[in-house]
Amino acid sequence: MRRGAGIAIGRSLLRGVVAGLAALAAPVAVSAAGIAVVGGTVHTLEGEAPLQDATVLVRDGRIAAVGAGLDVPAGYERVDARGKVVTPGLIAAHTQLGLVEISGEASTVDARVAIAAVDDLKEAYRLGPAFDVQYGINPQSTLLPVNRAGGITRAIVAPVPGNDPFSGWGAAIRLTDDDVLLRPRLALYGSIGAGSADFTGGSRAALIQRLRMGLAAAREFRPSRYEPEEGEYTRRELTALKEFLDSDRPLVLAVNRASEIEQSLALARDFGLRLVILGGAEAWRAADALAADRVPVIVDVLDNLPLSFDQLGARMDNAALLHEAGVPVVFTTEDSHNARLIRQVAGNAVAEGMPWPAALAAITRRPAEVFGLQPGTGTLAVGAPADLVIWTGDPLELTTWAERVMIDGQWMPMETRQSELLERYRDLDAPYGYR
Amino acid sequence: MIRRRPATAGRLGATLLLTALPLAASHAADRERDPYASTYRPRPTEELLITNATILTGTGERIERGAVHLRDGRIVAVGAGVDAPGARVLDAEGKWLTPGIIDVHSHLGDYPSPEIDATADGNEMTSPNTAEVWAEHSVWPQDPQFPLALAGGVTTLQILPGSANLFGGRGVTVKNVPARTVQAMKFPGAPHSLKMACGENPKRVYGSRDRAPSTRMGNVAGYRAAWAKAQAYREKRRAAAEADGEDGKKEPPERDLAMETLVGVLDGEILVHNHCYRAEEMAVMLDVAREFGYRITAFHHAVEAYKVADLLAEQGVCAAMWADWWGFKLEAFDGIEENVALVDRAGACAIVHSDSARGIQRLNQEAAKSMAAARRAGIPVTEEHAIRWITGNAARALGIDDETGTIEPGKAADLVLWNGNPFSVYARPQQVYIDGYKYYDRSDPARQPVTDFDLEQTARGVR
Numbered sequence: 042m043r044r045g046a047g048i049a050i051g052r053s054l055l056r057g058v059v060a061g062l063a064a065l066a067a068p069v070a071v072s073a074a075g076i077a078v079v080g081g082t083v084h085t086l087e088g089e090a091p092l093q094d095a096t097v098l099v100r101d102g103r104i105a106a107v108g109a110g111l112d113v114p115a116g117y118e119r120v121d122a123r124g125k126v127v128t129p130g131l132i133a134a135h136t137q138l139g140l141v142e143i144s145g146e147a148s149t150v151d152a153r154v155a156i157a158a159v160d161d162l163k164e165a166y167r168l169g170p171a172f173d174v175q176y177g178i179n180p181q182s183t184l185l186p187v188n189r190a191g192g193i194t195r196a197i198v199a200p201v202p203g204n205d206p207f208s209g210w211g212a213a214i215r216l217t218d219d220d221v222l223l224r225p226r227l228a229l230y231g232s233i234g235a236g237s238a239d240f241t242g243g244s245r246a247a248l249i250q251r252l253r254m255g256l257a258a259a260r261e262f263r264p265s266r267y268e269p270e271e272g273e274y275t276r277r278e279l280t281a282l283k284e285f286l287d288s289d290r291p292l293v294l295a296v297n298r299a300s301e302i303e304q305s306l307a308l309a310r311d312f313g314l315r316l317v318i319l320g321g322a323e324a325w326r327a328a329d330a331l332a333a334d335r336v337p338v339i340v341d342v343l344d345n346l347p348l349s350f351d352q353l354g355a356r357m358d359n360a361a362l363l364h365e366a367g368v369p370v371v372f373t374t375e376d377s378h379n380a381r382l383i384r385q386v387a388g389n390a391v392a393e394g395m396p397w398p399a400a401l402a403a404i405t406r407r408p409a410e411v412f413g414l415q416p417g418t419g420t421l422a423v424g425a426p427a428d429l430v431i432w433t434g435d436p437l438e439l440t441t442w443a444e445r446v447m448i449d450g451q452w453m454p455m456e457t458r459q460s461e462l463l464e465r466y467r468d469l470d471a472p473y474g475y476r
Numbered sequence: 477m478i479r480r481r482p483a484t485a486g487r488l489g490a491t492l493l494l495t496a497l498p499l500a501a502s503h504a505a506d507r508e509r510d511p512y513a514s515t516y517r518p519r520p521t522e523e524l525l526i527t528n529a530t531i532l533t534g535t536g537e538r539i540e541r542g543a544v545h546l547r548d549g550r551i552v553a554v555g556a557g558v559d560a561p562g563a564r565v566l567d568a569e570g571k572w573l574t575p576g577i578i579d580v581h582s583h584l585g586d587y588p589s590p591e592i593d594a595t596a597d598g599n600e601m602t603s604p605n606t607a608e609v610w611a612e613h614s615v616w617p618q619d620p621q622f623p624l625a626l627a628g629g630v631t632t633l634q635i636l637p638g639s640a641n642l643f644g645g646r647g648v649t650v651k652n653v654p655a656r657t658v659q660a661m662k663f664p665g666a667p668h669s670l671k672m673a674c675g676e677n678p679k680r681v682y683g684s685r686d687r688a689p690s691t692r693m694g695n696v697a698g699y700r701a702a703w704a705k706a707q708a709y710r711e712k713r714r715a716a717a718e719a720d721g722e723d724g725k726k727e728p729p730e731r732d733l734a735m736e737t738l739v740g741v742l743d744g745e746i747l748v749h750n751h752c753y754r755a756e757e758m759a760v761m762l763d764v765a766r767e768f769g770y771r772i773t774a775f776h777h778a779v780e781a782y783k784v785a786d787l788l789a790e791q792g793v794c795a796a797m798w799a800d801w802w803g804f805k806l807e808a809f810d811g812i813e814e815n816v817a818l819v820d821r822a823g824a825c826a827i828v829h830s831d832s833a834r835g836i837q838r839l840n841q842e843a844a845k846s847m848a849a850a851r852r853a854g855i856p857v858t859e860e861h862a863i864r865w866i867t868g869n870a871a872r873a874l875g876i877d878d879e880t881g882t883i884e885p886g887k888a889a890d891l892v893l894w895n896g897n898p899f900s901v902y903a904r905p906q907q908v909y910i911d912g913y914k915y916y917d918r919s920d921p922a923r924q925p926v927t928d929f930d931l932e933q934t935a936r937g938v939r
Contacts, residue, residue, distance in 0.1 A: 145676075145805030184803065326934065343834055345939045347589045347620055347930075356935040375834075378803040385841065388901030439844035439901050442852050459802070459812045463853060466818065469786050 081122030130194025130428030172209025191381025576631025576890030599638030817850030
């Protein structure tokens, strides 16, 4: 374990009440039979109304019971959550957590196979849809504790479009200090739009043909009989596409323009795919079609700028309109360093007309369902993995914060590289350099 | 033959206009003195009394159930017991009133939406010193991002050149009003600014081209060489002016537009806004300023300002910061959410800025996050204090604090009426006033500006 509880407690003696509270939240060797979080306003995500003055019982890493007036069994660690709000841990639905440390420093970024690099590589080294992020995930990344302290307990780690319309496989992780990988090859990713058309010579038409040709070839694929022509998908790429076609895993397509959302829906119908739209700036224009096919959309609500000609229809109430039309909505942020800001995204969705419970679901239960995480994930249903957060108030507000974070029944340390910087510079008059 | 301009026509014209249209004439006179002067004119307004609002004045005060009296685009009075017989009354029961939001760091119009090569006009990346370029000469007033910032309560913003160069050029302060020309947006009388940049950007841009600067010490040598040249240029100009009409007449130096900007700084007329992330670089830049006798008004981005908050306070330099950005490059790796809080607590002038067409729409939310981080760290900060980070303190850094940034008698009526507590994620500006004119109303599509670019677009007016 990277951040030792003993060290944290030692420091807290010097640093006053706030640091002390943070240290108390550090992991303790749990000898208790279970944990009882008592007296909070609890959002289980099973119904819309929260449970008031409720108790959550956690045992063996799972939610054992939830309700008002539950007795706390003997031997349980009792945590007072009166006046606080309890929710499931938040799930960041689209990140590069573990794949990026410093975005501008290429040596710390493993999220994509860069186009420029591949130009110099032989065709045989192309990975395309076979690119798999699981091998690059760094559990020691400083981004994990920072986002965890902001209430994120699980995340989807996705590849970034690199050198092919199919960008590869994503994975699910939990934001613990070790054993982070939950499920590799969870979803396949691709993109259609202004940038990705460059992969196929600049035309969106050619790009969509390329996606279709790849899937068609994979459907008929027999490795021993396949001899690719130059520029066609390689054996390893088609192996990946075939694995995808033979599974029920989703294809997550980054698409913004309404016409390409329609094209994506047609592609999904023709090949019998589970489709998820990522971005979807103009998804509100295709809301009825998306709802009819039950295709979820991963939205950054704050993306209301016409940043490209694919996004001229961008608007802030996109999520609200999609939800109203019956489209499953999931939220994301624009960058992984601040994946913790998904609650601000959700809050803004509410300000733009989305019902509060749906906005909370879009950062808890809904992403777990869309990506097929372990049953119950993103809820506080009995039997669910015990990921929960105790908030100082409404978690979608900006003036609240996470006080304690639990993953799989363990209290997580709240210390981060950032909290250590704060303590180092809190008092500029103190002797410098050894804290 | 050189044709001489009729000497009297201009002046005569000006005199005639003076009788008929005093304001236009004063513009004409301004533009005679300064060819680039503002042509902004406040719109006619009605006398208004906004009552029953929770008022955050931007001076640190909070007034419950307060009233503000507006007349002729100015604030006449503010307080709990203000009355104005004859004024139209706007009952703001349940609403909050703040000064207009001011963003000290924006690239709207210079880096508009859509973000394509054809619109990228914010960084003259052809030389490490482009002090001669002016951001205002790139501004596209039809950038659809301007109305979005207005809907977020932004009444004034500083548009800066980018940070590729040691000296990026002059910035411009504008009022966020729909206009056909940038001149009609320019904030009358606002000082020009000079954008300087520390750190990774200049050394990367020029180092990758195998030319100076390629290191941080190269950056500093570049600043010093330019300031030394500017001092010499100023000396030559002064000597020529002093000798004018005397026998030993000296030729003034040939005009050098970059040097004119730098001399403007040395003369205290142009304010330095210095992009600088790291603590030790801020300290070095203060040394450079001391060597050449100029002042740094504000460090921008200032991700590590908390490490030298005492120094900033002592030197009277503002720090303009993000609430929580970090890690996008190495010099941003040490960003913490308490940055604004720690700078503010040290007594330095703390500002929350956007540098983002997304963030500028929600500076109130950015300030709210900084306020929450302060409270979490045990540093008490009230709403009436935190609002200064995006109003009064920002106005001070732009040199327009005698005109806007606070709700005080005599100031411009630049106001935002919020439909709730502006530090709540659920709050939105209900109405936005600039010089007393209601430029935006969330409930009235007729008061929601639409740019040329957004015409016939499906999201027109509903972004």
